Amino acid sequence: MERLKKISCKNSKVKKFRLTQDKVFDLVVAVILVLIIVIMAYPIYFVFVASFSDPAYVNNGSILLWPRGFTLLGYQKVFEDTRIWIGYGNTLIYTIGGTALGTLVTMMAGYALSRKDLPFRNAMMGYFVFTMYFGGGLIPFYMVVKKLSLTNTRTLMVIISAVAVYNIIITRSFMESNIPEELRDAARVDGCGNGRFFFKIVLPLSKAIMAVLVLYIAVTYWDSYFNPMIFLTDRSKYPLALYLREILLTAATGAANSMTTDADAARKLQTMVQVIKYGVIVVSTLPVICVYPFLQKYFVKGVMIGSIKG
Numbered sequence: 001m002e003r004l005k006k007i008s009c010k011n012s013k014v015k016k017f018r019l020t021q022d023k024v025f026d027l028v029v030a031v032i033l034v035l036i037i038v039i040m041a042y043p044i045y046f047v048f049v050a051s052f053s054d055p056a057y058v059n060n061g062s063i064l065l066w067p068r069g070f071t072l073l074g075y076q077k078v079f080e081d082t083r084i085w086i087g088y089g090n091t092l093i094y095t096i097g098g099t100a101l102g103t104l105v106t107m108m109a110g111y112a113l114s115r116k117d118l119p120f121r122n123a124m125m126g127y128f129v130f131t132m133y134f135g136g137g138l139i140p141f142y143m144v145v146k147k148l149s150l151t152n153t154r155t156l157m158v159i160i161s162a163v164a165v166y167n168i169i170i171t172r173s174f175m176e177s178n179i180p181e182e183l184r185d186a187a188r189v190d191g192c193g194n195g196r197f198f199f200k201i202v203l204p205l206s207k208a209i210m211a212v213l214v215l216y217i218a219v220t221y222w223d224s225y226f227n228p229m230i231f232l233t234d235r236s237k238y239p240l241a242l243y244l245r246e247i248l249l250t251a252a253t254g255a256a257n258s259m260t261t262d263a264d265a266a267r268k269l270q271t272m273v274q275v276i277k278y279g280v281i282v283v284s285t286l287p288v289i290c291v292y293p294f295l296q297k298y299f300v301k302g303v304m305i306g307s308i309k310g
Contacts, residue, residue, distance in 0.1 A: 051278035058274045074279030087243035094157045095221040102162035102217040110171025111198055128165045152233050160227050161220050167213055174209040211295045219288055244280045
């Protein structure tokens with residue numbers, strides 16, 4: 001009996017020790033995660049705070065947690081330029097059209113490549129992957145686009161970034177792990193063809209991966225400025241990113257030019273450049289940040305594709 005009591009007492013001490021270890025481990029993990037969140041979130045918060053602060057405080061580095069000398073000067077300088085609204089309109093057209101096209105094409109490609117009865121599917125997948133590492137270069141690409149008479153067109157801006165091989169790969173992985181072959185066999189028995197099976201069954205079951213694709217593709221289009229800068233010459237077709245770049249460069253160039261004429265005006269304009277820059281960052285990223293919470297539920301599920309499951 002005494003032996004059983006000793007064993008029970010020993011087991012109780014072991015449990016308490018393990019419980020203490022677990023609490024310490026959880027505390028250390030929580031502290032590390034909080035530090036990581038602060039390190040990642042503070043730059044975004046600082047940009048937002050600085051965009052509402054007086055340029056003098058921003059330039060001397062006295063902004064830390066709260067705005068100082070609250071002002072909307074940066075946003076005023078950005079939005080008083082009418083080009084900003086043209087850029088917003090063009091970017092919405094390119095983003096909505098490109099995202100819809102890219103999501104549909106990527107879903108169709110991922111579904112087709114996930115089917116085991118597709119002839120030469122591994123060879124086609126290998127060809128797609130090859131293009132991720134090797135390309136023809138900018139000049140041949142430009143010559144092909146020009147030969148197709150797509151330069152300086154909105155059509156090109158909609159289709160140019162619609163499909164990415166990486167998106168096809170994660171879509172294919174999702175289809176292989178979440179769309180069972182038995183479901184396809186059952187649909188075939190009921191007389192359901194490939195097209196109807198894809199639109200009626202596969203798409204409704206693929207909301208998670210579609211949310212991932214929508215976010216990836218939309219962000220790509222929203223932030224795109226290099227392709228428009230290369231292929232567009234008509235300013236009325238410029239997206240938001242190019243106009244914001246021009247506004248920022250105009251402010252910086254104006255400050256540099258004013259130094260040779262009016263020193264006081266140059267100093268004032270130079271102090272505003274930083275605030276304008278932060279305002280430009282907020283204007284360009286805020287719409288994407290606002291959209292993300294609505295996709296977060298599906299995004300977290302879809303982005304875990306291929307992870308280890310226990």
